[in-house]
Amino acid sequence: MADTIVVTGAAGYIGSHTxxxxxxxxxxxxxxxxxxSNSKAETYNxxxxxxxxxxxxxxIDLCNYEALLKSTAHLDKIxxxxxxxxxxxxxxxxxxxxxxxxxxxxxLTNVLRLCEEKAIRRFIFSSSCSVxxxxxxxxxxxxxxxxxxxxxxxxxxxxxxxxVNAFALANSGFNAVLLxxxxxxxxxxxxxxxxxxxxxxxxxxxxxxxxxxxxxQLTVFGNDYSxxxxxxxxxxxxxxxxxxxxxxxxxxxxxxxxxMPVSLxxxxxxxxxxxxxxxxxxxxxxxxxLPYHIGPRRAGDxxxxxxxxxxxxxxxxxxxxxxxxxxxxxxxxxxQTIEKESA
Ligand code: WQD
Numbered sequence: 069m070a071d072t073i074v075v076t077g078a079a080g081y082i083g084s085h086t087x088x089x090x091x092x093x094x095x096x097x098x099x100x101x102x103x104x105s106n107s108k109a110e111t112y113n114x115x116x117x118x119x120x121x122x123x124x125x126x127x128i129d130l131c132n133y134e135a136l137l138k139s140t141a142h143l144d145k146i147x148x149x150x151x152x153x154x155x156x157x158x159x160x161x162x163x164x165x166x167x168x169x170x171x172x173x174x175x176l177t178n179v180l181r182l183c184e185e186k187a188i189r190r191f192i193f194s195s196s197c198s199v200x201x202x203x204x205x206x207x208x209x210x211x212x213x214x215x216x217x218x219x220x221x222x223x224x225x226x227x228x229x230x231x232v233n234a235f236a237l238a239n240s241g242f243n244a245v246l247l248x249x250x251x252x253x254x255x256x257x258x259x260x261x262x263x264x265x266x267x268x269x270x271x272x273x274x275x276x277x278x279x280x281x282x283x284x285q286l287t288v289f290g291n292d293y294s295x296x297x298x299x300x301x302x303x304x305x306x307x308x309x310x311x312x313x314x315x316x317x318x319x320x321x322x323x324x325x326x327x328m329p330v331s332l333x334x335x336x337x338x339x340x341x342x343x344x345x346x347x348x349x350x351x352x353x354x355x356x357x358l359p360y361h362i363g364p365r366r367a368g369d370x371x372x373x374x375x376x377x378x379x380x381x382x383x384x385x386x387x388x389x390x391x392x393x394x395x396x397x398x399x400x401x402x403x404q405t406i407e408k409e410s411a
Contacts, residue, residue, distance in 0.1 A: 071145045074099045077152030079107035081263045085311040091121035098123040114260040130175035148190030161221035172224035190321040191244040198222035207376040210332045218368045236329040245317040250303035250336030254395035255402035262402030277403035290365035299343035303336035303374035306390030316384040336375025337388045353397040
């Protein structure tokens, strides 16, 4: 029996795409954990449909340590944990800070407690470019100083990284990779899974695709920034490229290539794309013009941020494959799947 990888938040957006890559590789058996607070169990059936592979699932709240321990009691060799489970809405975290601090930190400390109890030595943590805050030092590298978090969500990612570092210091033999995602967008090329906002999305790309089907109205939050076209610049990265980086990070730890107990990588394309450029890319791939209007700037938005991704390219042997056109094309295909299924 192959060793097991535990994936928390496995039914979520990035979790489900990573599940597909793990199952396709076939190196491990997988226990997929999710409480469906921001996802649907149906996503697992799509993963089975895409991969033709089976995997174990557990519907538990990671804030309940006893439930977590019980769900893994039968697993005698857990080769590693990929920890996605967390709330991730920036505006919601501003409105409900205690919900975010409690959930995002309690789930993390419980998963690390499990690592201690079951001598799990490989851990991958879902972090975010939002830990950099408002920096003018571009492109950001992994050594770019972390600024004051712009939201409780971003703060939970900063604290989460510190907790993993402290845990590694106290537990020799424990190795971790922190992956700082830039802006994950797009969907699986099959159009069977993608980002599934449980209520009104806040992120640009799902708002673009919902606007294209008449379910939303896109406002561009400011076109008076000091950028090439006045709109904010971000490093949009396809969710499948993000997923690929996770299996490579597992290999990196399994082959003991890490020279520090905790390694840190930026996951971005290295290219900045403005909001207006993203809209034009969508119009190009969808063949339709997108209605939008220019509104005031959104509080908390940074003018521009994009990654220096050389460390992930060299250390993880990772190369992003998808272009902004691919991101928009797959996001659009997924939105059309949603429309077909809800008709
Ligand atoms: C992108 C750009 C908006 C909506 C967030 C999180 C970050 C990470 C990625 C998890 C900005 C503009 C947006 C709209 C717009 N998530 N926009 N109209 O804020 O860069 O990052 O997602 O790790 O932690 O903060 O993403 O998609 O909300 O915004 O003009 O209706 O699109 O101003 O410039 P953001 P976003």
